[in-house]
Amino acid sequence: MxxxxxxxxxxxxxxxxxxxxxxxxxxxxxxxxxxxxxxxxxxxxxxxxxxxxxxxxxxxxxxxxxxxxxxxxxxxxxFPGPALQPAAAQHRARLNQVIGILDSYAYRTLVWDIFVERVRAPQTGRAADEARIAAALPKAETCLAALAGLLEEPFFCGAAVSLADLHAAPMFAYFRMAPEGAAIVARHDRLGRWWDAVAARPSMAATRSPFE
Ligand SMILES: N[C@@H](CCC(=O)N[C@@H](CS)C(=O)NCC(=O)O)C(=O)O
The missing domain is CATH 3.40.30.10 (Glutaredoxin)
Known part of the structure; x- marks a missing residue:
C-alpha cells in the first residue's frame, strides 16, 4: 500500500x-x-x-x-493497527453520535465563536467580538454537558481511544486556551479527566498545533 x-x-x-x-x-x-x-x-x-x-x-x-x-x-x-471504532452496534452508534454533536454543534461554537475570538483575534491585531463570545457561551455549556453525559471514561467509548476522542481532542485543545473555555471544562470533572488522558497521547504531541 x-x-x-x-x-x-x-x-x-x-x-x-x-x-x-x-x-x-x-x-x-x-x-x-x-x-x-x-x-x-x-x-x-x-x-x-x-x-x-x-x-x-x-x-x-x-x-x-x-x-x-x-x-x-x-x-x-x-490500515492495520489498533481499532479506532468499537465493534458493538450500540457503542458504534454512540461514537457516531459524539462525532455528530462535535460537527453540528461544538466546532463553530467552541472553536470559531470562543477560541478564535478570545485567543486568535487579539493575536492578529483585532478586538474580540464580545457579543459573539457571550452568545456562544450557553451553547458551549450545552455541548459540554451533552458530551460529558455520553463519556464512558476514560475515553468516549470506554477503555480504548476511538475516533470520537480524536474528533473531540483538537476542538478541546483550542477551546481550553480561552479562559471561558477552561472554566467550562473545569466544571465537568469527567471531561477534565478525559482531557488529561487524551492530551497525554503521543499522537497529540506529534500533531501539536502551531497555535498551541
Ligand atoms: N465538513 C468538513 C469541514 C472541514 C473544515 O471546516 N475545515 C476548516 C479548517 S478546520 C476549513 O477548511 N475552513 C475553511 C473555510 O471555512 O473557508 C470536514 O469534515 O472535513
Missing part, C-alpha cells in the same frame, strides 16, 4: 483529526500544505479534490476522499 497524503495545514482542527487517526494507527503519511484562508482561497486545482474549499482532503493509492468523518473511518478500516 502506498503512503497516504493529507492536504491541509497543521493549525486546522479537521486536519488534525485525520492526522491523529493516522498517528494512532501507526501509519506513515505525507502532509501537503494547502491553506484555505490564503488570499484568493486555496489553489484552483485543490477544488478538484475538495469542491467546497475546506481542508482536509486525502488520497491513498489513487483513491481521493474528503469529509473528515469519512476519511478517519477509512483510515481505521483500511
Amino acid at each position: 502506498g503512503v497516504p497524503v493529507v492536504y491541509g495545514r497543521p493549525f486546522s482542527v479537521y486536519v488534525r483529526i485525520v492526522r491523529l487517526a493516522l498517528e494512532e494507527k501507526g501509519v506513515a503519511y505525507r502532509l501537503v500544505e494547502i491553506d484555505p484562508f490564503a488570499p484568493g482561497g486555496p489553489p484552483a486545482d485543490y477544488l478538484a479534490r475538495q469542491p467546497f474549499g475546506r481542508i482536509p482532503a486525502f488520497e491513498h493509492d489513487g483513491f481521493g476522499l474528503y469529509e473528515t468523518g469519512a476519511i478517519s473511518r477509512y483510515v481505521d478500516e483500511a
